[in-house]
Amino acid sequence: MAHKSALLLALLLIATPSFALTLDEARQQGRVGETLSGYLAPVSQDSETLALVKHINAARAESYQQLADRNHLSADDVAKMAGEKLVARARPGEYVRGLNGQWLRK
Template sequence: MTIYQRIAALLLTMSLSIPAFAMSLDEAKNALDSAKSQGLLGETPSGYLAPVTPDTRARDIAEAINDARREAYTGIAQKNGIAVSKVEAVAGQKAVEKTPAGQYIEMDGRWVKK
């Protein structure tokens, strides 16, 4: 193997090991309302967002927002000495209630336009 082939192989190996850059929380927040109004994302009773249809951008937005929500729910649960699942359920109920007409919510495992 020549030096050039070794360098090429090393560069290829390095590029495959670099993780994809996740969407920042600010980017996700800025894109959230639009994605929800386009029907790409919906609120679930679990307190988290989920893609309504398979869409990479919607998945990335949900992941960034859900990570922040999970962190907040954990902090609230620890502060109040309750289970995270209780905080998630209350947050989910409030999010579903606050979802405007025309946007999606998950009910009984199905997406429903509110």
Template sequence: MGKKTLFTLCMLFFLGSSAAWALSLNEAMTALPAAKQAGQLGEQPNGYLGVVSSGGNAAEVARQINAARKEEYQRVAKSNGISLSDVETIAGQKAIERTPSGQYIQVNGGWVQK
């Protein structure tokens, strides 16, 4: 077996095994409320979730949801002829405003309970 074939097989194994560990977007959405209430995830001014304290699958939940958010922000920006950063900022402001008391938001680069 050549080096290229061995490398390809190793990559396929790695990609296949990591996909088994990844959450689907639906699973991430289901896990989000508990992760926020546990203080693991919080809303950031840039419109994306941030990891407040790592644990469980918080980082993967944030990754999945942030990818979906970015896709939606890009769609909104394009359809309204505005910049992605403007959409992200507006979404971040709204998410922070809607965050319930006791959950985390990012203020001036630091995490605080609302």
């Protein structure tokens, strides 16, 4: 399970959709942040950011479900495990949403 989770997270971290804005750029610009739910959330509410978040989260949901099915877990459990890792791995200057629902800059 740990190996599969690491592979999934690596794929999620390097996935870049064919948008003008990439996930790394959005993170660096403070337009998006990671949450403990395992899903990306918009910090900025512009259409480009919202489209990116929707695309990334759809891909994550699909990946979480596939991993959950293979490991006899719920997709929510997989998402929460991924969320904890994504928040912990956020780079300095990037946003994460804390337990209190507030954005924090690492």
